[in-house]
Amino acid sequence: MNQQISYDVGKSQENRWVTRLTGMTKILVLLSLSIIGMVSYDTWYLIVLTVFAVLFYQSAHLKWHQVRGLLYAIAAFTALNLILVYLFNPAYGSQVYGSSHILIGRGFFALTWEELFYLLNMLLKYVFIVPLILAFLFTTNPSELAAGMSRIGFxxxxxxxxxxxxxxxxxxxxxxxxxxxxxxxxxxxxxxxxxxxxxxxxxxxxxxxxxxxxxxxxxxxxxxxxxRRFGTKQRRTWYMTQKLGKIDYLVLVSTGLLIAVGIGLFWVDGGRFYNPFK
Amino acid sequence: MNKQPIIQFSDVSFQYQNQDAATLQHINLAIQKGEKVFITGPSGSGKSTLGNLINGVIPEEFSGRLTGRVTISGQPKSKLDLTDLSFVVGTVLQDPDAQFVGLTVAEDIAFALENDAKPDDVLHQKVAKWAQRLNLTTLLKKHPQDLSGGQKQRVSLAGVLVDDEPILLLDEPLANLDPAAGRDSMKLLNWLAAQQDLTVIIIDHRIEEVLQIPIDRMIVLADGRVVADETPDHILKQDLLLKHGLREPLYVTALKNAGVNVKQINHLSNLETLKLSQINRDRLVQWAAQQDNLVKKSSRLPIISLKKLTFGYPSEPTIFKDFSLTINQGEMVALVGKNGTGKTTLINLITGFLTPAGGRLYLGKNDASGDSVKQRADRIGYVLQDPNQMISKTMIYDEVALGLELRGIDSETTKKRVFETLKITGLYPYRNWPISALSFGQKKRVTIAAALVLRPEILILDEPTAGQDLAHYSQMMAFLEKLNRQRDTTVIMVTHDMNLMMAYADRTIVLDQGQILADASPAEVLTNSAVIEKAHLSQLSLQVLAKKAGLADPIGFAEKFISAERRHLDDESANLV
Amino acid sequence: MKSGKRTKGLSVEAVVATGVGIAIVFLLKRFLPIPTGVPNTTIDLGEAFIAFLGSVFGPAVGALVAFFAHLFNDLSWGDPWWTWIVADAIFGFFIGFSQRFLKLKTTPLTKKKLFQFNLLQVIANVICWGIIAPLGDILVYSQPAGKVFLQGITATVTDILSVGIVGTLLISAYAKTQTQKKRLTKD
Known part of the structure; x- marks a missing residue:
């Protein structure tokens, strides 16, 4: 527990648009993107989500030393999972995409294009939200979270x-x-x-x-x-409730559109997977 | 009709469900609107129970049998629950950390209003108003862990006063505060009471400190009964407080000891305006002349030597730079200074909880810089302020035996040493009790026993007497003194209690932002007004009294008084242990 | 003589227990995983603490603490993995039912009750980590069965150990502080 847990938004982040987003917006964006990204296997869509997440990361202007440790840990964790997926069932990609184009090797561990593509999708699913979460971790005033949760219906x-x-x-x-x-x-x-x-x-x-x-x-x-009368009324107000700004609306609308596209893709792709091998 | 009391108890008794005797018995009292009332009594006298009846914690949290009639603000209490009462009585609890439920100062002040679902603009307006009134405006965005004890208490006050309740109830408001912060806090309370036309009820056992502000009435409880309900002046003129195990202001005891007829003194409870006649001054001078001078211990071999220690927390400025300090064997040292000035850090460096960036630590002649926490613990016993943070077993015997077991000592020897330690600490009769059945003071003693069983040469205690009334306080200190005298155990006490320091320490080390501000006898420290101011200490009332008596050496007088008093108390508690 | 102004949902005590619980369990998960000796397999003391809190405060507190502590831990690593977060919450919910028969605040703890508690925790762990979490990974994340069941079974085993040893000890220690009906005498 040597790591210092700091509750203060860093000086260099103060005037960024991602810092100005309200807690409610951040919770909604995080929840909806991570859920749609969990379900979808459309590669292009996941790439778009990643780019969207990187926008937030860009805005946060984080220093390398702030995120270095976490990025190494995520890389190790993701690599371990991908290797496990491959070792346990190298033909899984072929099962998913219904075809088999061998790239190298033979027998059980033969690496197919399908497997490689499947692993690429897995990789995207593991990492697409990371930039967004890193940005939020360093730019969110924790006081806004409870008020934000309450506002979206918790x-x-x-x-x-x-x-x-x-x-x-x-x-x-x-x-x-x-x-x-x-x-x-x-x-x-x-x-x-x-x-x-x-x-x-x-x-x-x-x-x-x-x-x-x-x-x-x-x-x-x-x-x-x-x-001090906690829990005596059916509702409660919050000192930290914030007015939504232009940037909140902009981010919420963009996120809403992205989610709509994600759902639409289930029909276009005829399922959760985008299959380039067909 | 217009003189109806705001709080009235008529023949009130209360018995907790799981106890076989009533905690409060036939209480009659009336508190008028606008009064400042001070309720005091030794531990177990029922003073907290009385407070809990007023704010409704009884029967909300504790059930039991209540008889008699309680009226609050003209309404019978049976018709009011905790929530109704919270609009009439604002309660500030003893532990400002537990009371602080918001993430920031602003949110904590707003808490009650948020719970009432007040609209946004009201929240912000009221928070701004009370923050300004209590001088918290610049702290609104701060987190509780960034605040000093005094600041936290101001937040607690703001957090209940936002409701504009007519009655303010404070449970031990002076616990956890350094002397200067305690004085400021009392003054603030006095100012608020006048400003807001509040009825103030203070529950505490620190009588001298509370009486720093004018109190209209003191109610003394003992064994669940009201033994006095009069003005402080009246009460101080009798011997009632000492008789019930409470400490009266030291200057009052001093006057009485010197044979001054305190009954004839006006405003006895207010030291500032107290006037001494020539005869009384002479009595004090005479008394002082009759007392022996304090015998100073001569310094002996160094037992702890810090040499050029350097330390700072990661990503924070260095606290200690080339810090050197020597503590000698057999000394009783008081380590004082304002909150957050590095006292605990220094102790942690000695015990090995923290590792310095540079410098060396010697225990006796050995370089112990590289020793682990466990190795140092064989020679240094450290007792934290909160015994709950130390106790990891459920039975007293097991808790005390743990250190020996972890060191692989055989069970026969362990048993012998545990019993021996339990006898020294007066816990032997309780050896088969579960720890949860003990009082706070007894638990503290268990933690001391658990350190002593390792036969350390040095014992370090964080606020050894916090939360204990006079009787328990004297027992604890008599016990530490006995250890110090008979076993030559070096004792280091971290404390805010000036009287304790004066009474028991041979040497006072005043720490200020990682520097030694003073290292001298307690008497010398308490006569240095620059040090007092800078380190948030306070002068003793005895010094003020001695000056009034025209004594040439006020601190000498204080010293003599305290050593005489201590002999007296030691004799008494020797019978108790 | 209970206050009439109760509102639906959690009691104040449950809210506070949930808050303090999330803080502790999050820190245990984040900073104190105990290595087992098997590479990449650690014992999560947070689960033992979830079980303790559930046994004292019931299913709602158990589920909420597990959900948010797991979510916070995942977020602190940059990546929420929802199937396991939900599985953890279900575990907290199940283990909270031990409150009904343990009744730590009012009755003494017997060997039989500890056995029942451990039976419940084994079943809950098997269902949550051995079945729900891997099935979720297969259905939602489309991962191959072999891999997710290996991870699920590992978690089942380590959590059974965590709750079975540490959780049981915490419950026993707490129970001893709760019931002392018999009169104590000095001797």
């Missing part, structure tokens, strides 16, 4: 639970560090060489104080919130 109690979770993340990190160090002082060995059983045992020793202090925290916070 019950306010669930929205507030999310707000509270963001409120408590830094506290939990602090508590966790304290507890972990206090247990080390008691003699808990934290070496990386320990076996699985010992690792589980020692994490329990840290989690138990965390459970006790969290249960106390839940009790007191519940009281504090009741004393």
């Amino acid at each position: 019950p306010y109690k669930i929205s507030y639970a999310v707000e509270l979770s963001l409120r408590y993340i830094p506290d939990v990190i602090r508590d966790f560090k304290q507890i972990s160090l206090a247990q080390q002082a008691r003699g808990l060995e934290m070496s990386k060489k320990a076996g699985l059983w010992n690792r589980l045992k020692r994490s329990t020793q840290i989690l138990i104080p965390l459970v006790f202090s969290s249960m106390d925290k839940i009790e007191i916070t519940t009281r504090a919130m009741k004393l």
Whole structure:
């Protein structure tokens, strides 16, 4: 947990259009794009989505050192998955596209154009939304999220639970560090060489104080919130509710059009797949 | 009719469902509109229960049997639930972190209004108004973890006052604040009460600190009964507070000890305007002359030496630069300074929780710079402020034995050493209890026992007496002192409590932004007004009193008084342990 | 004498438990995966904490904590994988039913109840990670069955271990703090 969790939008991002988007817009864009991208296997469409996502990334002007670690992790994760997909069923692409054009090799591991194309689609599905999410991670004021969730129809109690979770993340990190160090002082060995059983045992020793202090925290916070009438009305308003700006409408309309196109493509392609081998 | 009390209790008793005796018994009291009332009492006296009855937490969260009649704002309480009451009584809880539920200051102030589904413009307008009134305007976008204790408390106040309730109820408003922040907070409260025509109810056991502002009435509870309901002046003139295990303002005890007839003193509760006659001044001077001078411990061998330590958190400015400090064996050291000034960081560097960028640490003669947390823990016991963060077992015996077990000590030796430690800490009779059945102070003692069982040469405690009343406080300190004297254990205490520092520390280290601002006897620190101001400390009321008496050496007077008082308290708590 | 102004949906306590729970589970998932020795396979302590919270606060809190903590974790890596997020929420929901028979706040914890809890967690893990998550990957993401079932079975095994060992210990520890009806005496 060495990574610092910062809640402040960076200086260089302050005046970007992606920063000015309201929380509600960001949630809607993220949800709708990631769901349509999950379902669609139309290669051209996924490429368009990727380009759309890159626009947000461009606007955020992120520094390489901010995203380097994450990009490496995503690359490793994606590569591992693609390799697994291939190893388990190298002929899967042929099954999907209903034809088989061998590129190289023979037998079980023969690499077909279909498989390669299928893997390209998988790759796109894994990465198309990454630029958008990176942009949002660094340009979103967390205070806007709960208000945004509530505005698009989440019950306010669930929205507030999310707000509270963001409120408590830094506290939990602090508590966790304290507890972990206090247990080390008691003699808990934290070496990386320990076996699985010992690792589980020692994490329990840290989690138990965390459970006790969290249960106390839940009790007191519940009281504090009741004393200020949380949950007494059917609806709730939000200080952080923002007016939608021109840029919000522009982004929402573009996203809406993209989604409509994505759905339309199911008919055009006669299913979720775009098949260039037909 | 126009003098109807805003809060009235008539023959009220309350018994929690799971307890076999009533916590409050036959309470009668009336609070008038616009009064500032201070409810106090030792732990377990029922003062929190009384507060919970006023704001409706009882019966919302705790069920039990309530008899008698409670009227709030002219309405019988039985007709009002927690929500109705929240429009009449604004409650500020003890823990400002738990009260802070918003992600930012602005959202937290708006919280109650949001819950009432007030329109946007009302939210913004009211937040702006209260932020300005409580001087929070520049902090509106800050997160709770960026604020000091005093700032958080101002946010809590704004967050309840947005409702314009006529009554403000504060549960231990002075916990977690450094002395200067506590004083500011009380002054703010006084100003608000006048400004908003509030009825203010303060529940706390820190009597001297609360009485920094004019209080109309003090209600003292003991064992669930009202034992006094009078003006502070009246109460201070009697021996009632000490009798019930509460600490009276030290200057009042000093006057009484010196044989001053306090009954004849006007405005006894207000030290600033208190006037001493010539006879009384002479009495104080005489008393001081009769007392022995404090015997100072001579310094001995160094036990902790920090040499040119450098440290800063990643991506933040360096806190400690070439920082050097030596602590000697057998010293009792108070580490003081305002919140967030590096005290905890320094302790974490000593215990090995943090690794310095440069410099060395010696424990005794050995270079311990490379030792792990666990190795250092054999020599340094560290007790956190919150015992809940340390306890990982459910039974007392297991908790204390854990450190030995993790070090592979055989069970026979473990048992012997655990029993021995439990006896020293006074926990032996409870050894088979679950920890959850213990009070906060007892839990704290369990965590101390768990550190002591490793026989450390150094014990570091973060706010050892936080949240404890006078009786428990004296027990805890007498115990630490005994360890220090009999076993020559070096004790380092991080504290905001000036009286504790004065009474028990041989040496005070004042830290300010990673620098040692002062390193001297507590008395010298408390006579240095520049240090007091810069490090958010406060003078003792004893010093003020001594000046009024015309004593040449006010701090000497304070020292003498405190050592005399301590001998007295030690004798008493020796019987208790 | 309960307050008359209840609104539908979660209780205030459930909201707070969900908030604190999401924060803790997210951090456990994000920063403290425990390596098992098998490459790329870690034990997720977050699942043990989800099981604990579910057993104390019920299915709704279990499901919401699992859903949002998993979503936050995925977002922090830049990539939400919806089928697994939903499977996690279903797991939180199922394990929350243990609240009904464990009744930690009012009754003592018996060996029988712990056995029932573990039976439930094994079934819930098998259904969610062994069936729902891989089926979702096949149907929604069109991935080959062999690969997704391997991942699903791995997750089933590690989560059964996480909940079975760590979750059970957390529940036992918490239960001991809840019921002390018998009178305590000093001796």
